[in-house]
Amino acid sequence: MNWITNYVRPTINSLFSRREMPENLWEKCPECGTMLFHRELADNQRVCTSCGHHMGITPRERFQSFFDGGMYKEIAVPQPLADPLHFRDQKKYPDRMKAAQKQTGEKDAMLIGEGEVLRTRLVAIAQDFSFMGGSMGMYVGNAIIAACEHAVARKLPLVLFSAAGGARMQEGILSLMQMPRTTVAVDMLREAGLPYIVVLTHPTTGGVTASYAMLGDVQIAEPNALICFAGPRVIEQTIREKLPEGFQRAEYLLEHGMLDRVTPRKDLRVEIATILRMLTGQGAVVHGELPAPPPAEPAP
Known part of the structure; x- marks a missing residue:
């Protein structure tokens, strides 16, 4: 039995081997085939950043x-x-x-x-x-x-x-x-x-x-x-x-x-x-936060 080959080397490899990458980190665009990172795809509302395909x-x-x-x-x-x-x-x-x-x-x-x-x-x-x-x-x-x-x-x-x-x-x-x-x-x-x-x-x-x-x-x-x-x-x-x-x-x-x-x-x-x-006869679309209310007038 080779102690170094059968015990030491597998132990070292298990400590320093690369972890497997999860399968759900990337998604392939069905239209253009581009591999898209899941966070980037979610931030873009599941629209391909390469071809614009709407998933x-x-x-x-x-x-x-x-x-x-x-x-x-x-x-x-x-x-x-x-x-x-x-x-x-x-x-x-x-x-x-x-x-x-x-x-x-x-x-x-x-x-x-x-x-x-x-x-x-x-x-x-x-x-x-x-x-x-x-x-x-x-x-x-x-x-x-x-x-x-x-x-x-x-x-x-x-x-x-x-x-x-x-x-x-x-x-x-x-x-x-x-x-x-x-x-x-x-x-x-x-x-x-x-x-x-x-x-x-x-x-x-x-x-x-x-x-x-x-x-x-x-x-x-x-x-x-x-x-x-x-x-x-x-x-x-x-x-x-x-x-x-x-x-x-x-x-x-x-x-x-x-x-x-x-x-x-x-x-x-x-x-x-x-x-x-x-x-519905409302005003223009409001973008961002509403403006702050005007300061209250001092009491007489």
Whole structure:
């Protein structure tokens, strides 16, 4: 037995060997392939610093950068029936829900918050594509109704960030019923004279596009977002023709009159606050801290 080879050298190597680098420090941009440091990516709101590609972002991450100081009040959503159809494919529906809840840390695919954006008070609701593809089920319908009712009660505008693959198949016809339910909820805002702005993010498809996602008073989209009812691959296979370049992307829809604006994520705060203050007859957008109040006049 060689004491130096078998004992001394492994001991020294274990003391001075380089620690392995954690796997979650870097993320590869799916568009240009650039490796991005996780802190730099988070500081840039998950937008690639090399090519400007807008990656997926969770509702909590979005609200953190959207609301002033990242502060907002979360609005509760009524819980629907857990498994009304007793649906099962490869897994039971409750098992899929538990897996998605464990992965995302959220109850379902919607989050509602009330707060200020550049001193403009509003209600915001965001869809989470990482939760079962942001699919529209009864919880999503309940969330939009709750957000609209809260906005009407507080006389506040509503901003919705959509991101979905369509209706949730595990809830069958009950998921499709959310299309008319959410349409009626949006009509509540119109009857109250409150603005409703929709920001369509990548991707927004299916029954979500066919209902509340296209009913905004102002329609904004993030760059290169896929916005459609049926996807381009399905359309190509149906009509057996090659689709135009950029078909169903945000810039194509803006050019053809289906959108009002295509706005980068970092500019959404100013854009939305400016539009809302114009629609509600408020003053100009307030940047930074409010000025100090004037000194009190001395008592006579």
